[in-house]
Amino acid sequence: MNLVEPLLHYAMQQPDKIALSDGHESRTYLTLVQTxxxxxxxxxxxxxxxxKVAILSTNRIEFVEVFLGAIYAGCVPIPVDPKWSTSEVNAIVQQCQPKMMFTETAFEKNLILQNRKIQLLTFSAEGIGSYDNWLDSLKPEAEMDDTNELLFIGFTSGTTGMPKGYMRTHLSWMNSFEATSEAFQLNNMEHMLAPGPFVHSLSLFAIMQSLYSGATFHIVKEFNARKVLQLCKQIPDVILFLVPTMIESILQQAIPDQTQIQALISSGxxxxxxxKNRCREVFGRTKLYEFYGSSEASYISYLDIYAENKPNSVGKPFSGVEISIRDEDFQEVPFGSIGQLYIRSNMIFKGYYQLPEETAEVFRDGWLIIGDLVYMDQDGYLYMAGRSKNMIVSGGLNVFPEEVESVLQQIPAIQEVMVLGVPDDYWGEQVTALVKWSGQQRLSIEEIKNYCRQHLASYKAPKQLITVDQFIYTSSGKMARQAMKDYTKRVMI
Structure with a gap:
């Protein structure tokens, strides 16, 4: 079983259809399959x-070509994030020991290949080591290898520490592609756009979903809200995969009803x-979906923003996803009670690469432990309480930052917010809010507390407020919580 097999059919059935386009170059299904x-x-x-084959690259057509070529050959591609530090990149290469590596000229100088047997090829280079020269010397003669169940090794974005390699199988992603078609009521899959980095699972998944479905994937080298909106005006019925921070940037640029977006799908x-309410105003004819998932679990739950009036919910489970919410004794909790989320499905990952202990820690009796604390209402909708590792213990009581953040995000004066626990002699940890204001208005800590008390228990309200000019993000667009915690320690010294 090989995930790229449908591409062979598309190369025969629709050879001239564009498979990949970056606005300057394109590849038809026939030329992509030949490459x-x-x-x-x-x-x-x-x-x-x-x-294993490593790819250290920004978003470009060649990235996808190598990724597909490796899969077709039965090899295991490893996307490596060019935004990582030199030491992180080299540590991952040393750990994975790829036989070949593909990169760009800008990143080549930072590579320290201790294994001299690794062949290095560079995109857009000339002479020895040129990807183009190597490609020109080859003929499309290889037969497909469908004997390797492992599809690729990706790496977590490292929001709280060193990235871990997660192993995905062909079957897990093919099952996920089928779940996309079933859950999101899309008229067609003709054009797709996911402007995040290819090294992260959301955009990489969208590329493969697009090609698996015979659609055209539009490549954006790096996220730019204005550029994305321009593309959405030009491309009919485009399906957009975005993280919430990207949506915020797009909303600042968007003019109502000036795009041809079929569906906007948010995750991450x-x-x-x-x-969400602003998107309803700006993109009135666009289908809006939010899904909850992870690199390890793939899809977990989803919400149709128009069809379901469940504020702050992350939706109902995807078809085939079993949910169990349990306490510390592994006993299921009743509806409305917070517990640890466990899931079972045919979309989950194989395990962490070369980390058997970490893999064992996230599985229990066939269930995958997500690391999120959630609750479910009587209608079967899931709600996030928080990440277990982010939990604050203040005055002996548990506070989940994500719950407080969801309340503070309703305040118009607040553009972005992060809640964390700061060590305190009296409270143990003091609930603290880092706030980026949306305009000139600044609220006092008492005003923040008064607002929170309408929606939260009093002990969950922030006791301290810190204004920040900018938040730090990972390359996948998620808030880098550990980096912000380190920043907070520095400003409070």
Missing amino acids: MKKIAQGFKQNGLNHD GKWSETS
């Missing part, structure tokens, strides 16, 4: 057999109710 076979042939000639962080 995929060439690359696979190059791997075979270099003696690769189910070996909680989408605030304020932002």
Whole structure:
């Protein structure tokens, strides 16, 4: 079983249809499949057999070509984030030991390949080590290898520490593609756009979903709200995969009803109710969906923003996803009670690469432990209480930052907010809010407390307020909580 098999059919059925476009260059399904076979042939000639292939690159057509070529050959592609530090990149390369590596000229100088046997090829380079020259020397003769269940090794975005490699199988993603079609009521899948980094699972998944479905994927080198909106005006019925921070940037640029977006699908962080309401105003004819998932779990739950009036919910489970909410004794909790989320599905990952202990920690009796604390209402809708590792213990009581943040995000004067616990001799941890204001208005801590008391228990309200000019984000667009905690420690010294 090989995930790229449908591409072979599309190359025959719709050879001239554009598979990939970056606005300057494009690849038809026929040319993409020919290049995929060439690359696979190059791997075979270099003696690769189910070996690993690293890709250190920004968003570009060649990234996708190599990724597909590796999969077709039965090898295991490893996307490496160019925004990582030099030490992180080299640590991952040393850990994974790829037989071949593909990169860009800008990143080549930062590589320290301790294993001299790793062949390095560079995009847009000339002479020895040129990807183009290597590709020109090959013929599309390779046969597809469908004997390797492992699809690729991705790495978590490292919001709280060193990235871990998660292993995905062909079958888990194919099952996820089918779930997309079933859950999101899309008229067609002709054009897709996911402007985040390809090294992260949301955009990478969207690329493969697009190609698996025979659609055209539009590549954006790096996220730019104005550029994305321009594309959405030009491309009919485009399906957009975004994280909430991108949606906020787009809303600041958007003019109502000036796009042709078929569906806007959000993930990678909680989408605030304020932002959802604004999207309803700006993109009135666009289908709006939010889904909750992770690199390890794939899809968990989803919400149709128009069809379901469930504020702050992350929706109902996808078809085939079993949910169990349990306490510390592994006993299921009643509706409305907070507990640890466990899931079972045919979309979950295989485990963490070379980390058997960490893998064992996230599985229990066949259930995947997500690390999120949630509750479910009587209608079967899930609500996030918070991440167990983010939990604050203040005055002996548990406070989940995400719950407080969801309330503070309703205040118009607040553009962005993060809640954390700051060590305190009396409280143990003091609930503290880091706030980026949306305009000139500044609220006092007493005004913040008074607002929170309308929606939260009094002990959950922030006792301290810190204004920040800018938040720090990971390359996948998520708030870098650990970096912000470190920043807070520095400003409070």
